[in-house]
Amino acid sequence: MNLYPFKFKPILKPVIWGGSDICKFKHLEPQDGIGESWEVSGVKNNVSVVADGPLEGQSLDELLAGNTTRLVGKKVYDKFGKTFPLLIKFIDARDDLSIQVHPNDELSAKRHGSFGKTEMWYVVNATPDAFLYTGFAKPMNPELYVEKVKDNTFTDSLKKYSVQPGDVFFLPAGRVHAIGAGCFVAEIQQTSDITYRIYDYNRKDAQGNTRELHIDLAKDAIDYGMHDSYKTDYTPEQNRPVELVSCPYFTTSLLELNAPLSQDYSNLDSFIIYIGIEGSGHITDHKGNKVSIRQGESVLIPADTQNIDIHPQGALKLLETFIK
Template sequence: MQPILLSPAFKDYLWGGTKLKTSFGKKSDLAIVAESWELSTHKDGQSQVASGPDTGLTLSDYIQKHGNTILGKHAEAFNYFPILIKFIDAKDNLSVQVHPDDAYALKHEGEYGKTEMWYVLEAEEGASLYCGFKSSISREEFQRRIEDNTLLEVLNQVKVHKGDVFFIKSGTVHAIGKGIVICEIQQNSNTTYRVYDYDRRDAQGNPRPLHIQKALEVAELCPPAQIGNDTPPKNCGGYTVKQLASCQYFTVEKLDIASSATLQISKESFQSIICTEGEGSLTLDGNALRFQKGDSIFIPAQETSYSITGACEIIRSYV
């Protein structure tokens, strides 16, 4: 089973910009590209195969055609494709929001909850985001501050720089600030509960809906247990590997490749390769696949090795 290039689904949310087109080579007729869903089988936006004989198939149809064995043994623990990977360009502030855990989301939304991690690709001078609270507060205070528009006063605000890592466990109240571009690896879910949206209006002049009651039921009203990741990179000779996050839903690594790297894949899990800097070529079983900054590659689960040549930064994810 050869690796395949994927083309993303695009979202034009009102806070988005144009950096995914100008800096990451995304081709879209949309004036605003807030998000590109690079690895997705979600009903709200599917990736499509963009190389090989299956070009044009959605990722869901590709998996159905070749069978769930290409996802690997670890994916058997999930009822459907386990993760979703996207680029996000926040030209303006995103809403303050929270995602439910699996139990709540399955009961109320019919899909998994959403634990996620962010790797910062770009950050303008002074950019920041919110992650959890400065200190623990009561649910009554949380509701009152939502109602009187003082919620930002008690949220934990963090300055952001290129290369920063944030782990956002389900239940963590958060918001990406303007001037930030990230790569997000998350559970395969699109359930978001907004609690504050800067009184913005949509194209029809209507305020976007808030989900205060559900947010009150799922939010963890305390400082975040984990924000960044200080794990040092491992030098592998010609390239380095740094683990960015690892949890029950996904493991994410950043590879900085000077010229070449030989990597392993097993029957335990598929792998996602996202190029965030540079360009190169991925070769498996003698077949080479060229890629550049912004490209997404899916490698089916199998027992073999593959090589990457070229000076590039890679985000590798698996379950």
């Protein structure tokens, strides 16, 4: 079977903090309260399904089982096996998300039989007062952490960033973080749904119940180190990839195009995912396959693709991610 660039049916997640922008951004019928769209997912019970083409209706798990190294690359398959290693999301926060942290590979394997969760955010849109938390702004240790959560002063110790479109944040497993109201982000992460909720502003649901917290579990998962800045600095350039993040789990670049771009992947040995941030265009590969891409769409390029050409229609902004 000839593998081709794949689009998947979005998995929309209604949540109490979700907004109304995801469906509009993705050119879907309006729905309110959608907090996340899972674009490419191998998470159990949330596996993506091919949207079109000869393999329409197949799940990502089925694609991987039938094609292994052709789909993800030999190095990637040897490392991650039959689990697709990345989860791609759009997140629309109408209200503040909880303060949380994700365990690393070692702790996740021990406690949950899962991968850890290192991730990154690219801010797509933001209201004028939008912000997020990431990392510590003041010295912290396990004992002080517990004390400050209990007396409702934990957020005072976190680094708070006002955000605007184009901002990038890398969040290795162990870094405390939270998305604030008014943020619309693209998230690239390891395939894991393990989250330890630390603090939720003492909010209650309609029945008067507070959400479950994982204060003790998080205590051993947190990286208590401090950094001067937790924001990723980069200089945008036209018509060439600009690397934003490179780690063992993914490498992500920004492409801002107003002219065609050719990409040679013959030595990569990994799948590639393109995430549409603005504009539209199309992608052709060396096999003669052609796929359109526009704002709000994500396209998975199989690892057996040697090269592609990207043709913007006017201007096109994409995130490109793969595993080195």
